[in-house]
Amino acid sequence: MNYIWYFLIIISIIFAAFNATLDEVTKAIFSGCELSIKIGLTLTAIMTFWLGIMKIAEKSGIVEFVSKLLTPVTGKIFPEVPRNNPVIGDIAMNFSANALGLANAATPMGIKAMQGLQKINKDKNSASNSMCTLLAMNTAGFQLIPATVLAILAANGCKNPTEIIVPTLIVTSVAFVSAIVMARLFQTVFPPQKVEMEDKNV
Amino acid sequence: MFKEIVNIISLWALPFIILTILTVAVIKKVPVYETFIDGAKNGVKTGISIFPYLVAIIVAISMLRASGIIDCCADICSGLLDRIHIPADIIPLTIVRSLSGSAAIGVFSDIVANNDINSYTSKLAAIMMGSSETTFYVLTVYFGAVGIKKYRYALLTGICADIVGIVMSVVVARVFFC
Numbered sequence: 001m002n003y004i005w006y007f008l009i010i011i012s013i014i015f016a017a018f019n020a021t022l023d024e025v026t027k028a029i030f031s032g033c034e035l036s037i038k039i040g041l042t043l044t045a046i047m048t049f050w051l052g053i054m055k056i057a058e059k060s061g062i063v064e065f066v067s068k069l070l071t072p073v074t075g076k077i078f079p080e081v082p083r084n085n086p087v088i089g090d091i092a093m094n095f096s097a098n099a100l101g102l103a104n105a106a107t108p109m110g111i112k113a114m115q116g117l118q119k120i121n122k123d124k125n126s127a128s129n130s131m132c133t134l135l136a137m138n139t140a141g142f143q144l145i146p147a148t149v150l151a152i153l154a155a156n157g158c159k160n161p162t163e164i165i166v167p168t169l170i171v172t173s174v175a176f177v178s179a180i181v182m183a184r185l186f187q188t189v190f191p192p193q194k195v196e197m198e199d200k201n202v
Numbered sequence: 203m204f205k206e207i208v209n210i211i212s213l214w215a216l217p218f219i220i221l222t223i224l225t226v227a228v229i230k231k232v233p234v235y236e237t238f239i240d241g242a243k244n245g246v247k248t249g250i251s252i253f254p255y256l257v258a259i260i261v262a263i264s265m266l267r268a269s270g271i272i273d274c275c276a277d278i279c280s281g282l283l284d285r286i287h288i289p290a291d292i293i294p295l296t297i298v299r300s301l302s303g304s305a306a307i308g309v310f311s312d313i314v315a316n317n318d319i320n321s322y323t324s325k326l327a328a329i330m331m332g333s334s335e336t337t338f339y340v341l342t343v344y345f346g347a348v349g350i351k352k353y354r355y356a357l358l359t360g361i362c363a364d365i366v367g368i369v370m371s372v373v374v375a376r377v378f379f380c
Binding site: 004013015019021028031033040045055061124127131132134139145148152153157163164182190 | 211215216219220222223224226227229230232234237238239240241242243244245246248249250252253256257258259260261262263264265266267268269270271274300304307310311314315319320324325328329330331332333334335337340341343344345347348349350351352353354355356357358359360362363364366367370371374375377378379
């Protein structure tokens with residue numbers, strides 16, 4: 001991540017110097033901060049709400065129910081997580097929320113699942129295999145109904161926006177499965193590193 | 203018909219989930235309000251711990267977009283991609299999609315506004331948009347929340363999945379809408 005971040009910034013500045021957009025890049029630093037506040041605060045509030053709801057779901061046994069329902073699948077995808085660990089429930093809820101297109105609900109649940117995985121992670125600085133798989137599931141963005149896209153299409157006067165649902169479902173399923181398969185393949189190529197690689201200068 | 207069902211599902215998904223959770227909880231005599239507050243407290247904590255990561259990535263990506271390099275890349279690629287039936291308008295979307303969610307929505311709205319809404323280009327953009335997530339954002343937020351510094355292969359997997367998504371979008375869009 002250190003190199004990627006460095007690369008993003010350096011390339012912006014160098015390119016801007018040639019492209020005469022340096023002033024815009026400078027402005028972007030501040031507008032980026034503004035945007036972070038907006039996203040950060042919204043995210044925090046949404047997360048607060050959903051973690052509250054999730055706690056209720058947990059106490060009333062709903063999380064356990066959903067996780068039992070999905071255990072055959074999650075067990076295969078996350079072989080390193082003990083079956084009775086509550087994190088399985090969080091992963092199941094995260095997946096369900098994603099599938100329903102509830103991005104606002106899915107993120108808090110995914111973060112909760114990530115925290116659960118961190119608890120059983122041996123090296124706290126480095127992502128475990130299960131964490132990478134969970135991330136792959138989320139970045140692939142599997143969803144049954146792309147609500148935002150449908151809304152934009154409808155707003156622009158599309159006659160039948162719903163006709164994109166099936167094609168989208170095909171694409172997203174393929175991307176989702178391939179993300180999990182790739183995560184599996186890569187975990188053998190990039191084995192967990194030793195702790196000595198600790199955080200260099202950014 | 204199908205359209206109505208989809209609309210009803212999108213409308214009801216969230217209210218239904220909240221209703222179910224609360225009702226089951228009340229039946230099981232869980233003190234819902236106290237439990238909510240108890241769980242919600244963690245939200246604030248997590249939100250604050252994510253914040254530095256969020257600023258780091260959002261500022262970097264804002265700078266990248268402002269520099270104009272994304273448009274420049276799109277220009278370079280367009281000639282090549284035109285030949286394999288990827289419209290030039292789509293290219294900024296493919297680049298922005300995994301970097302920034304709000305920017306992607308902007309680019310997508312732009313595409314549908316400047317093209318015929320029922321055209322192949324608009325449909326392809328819609329599929330691409332609907333089948334992918336903001337990889338960088340998800341990565342930053344999820345790992346930021348737990349303080350992971352070594353991402354290992356997570357980014358590589360995300361980017362590869364995005365590429366699979368883009369390729370599949372083009373293939374599927376051609377089958378359905380060409």
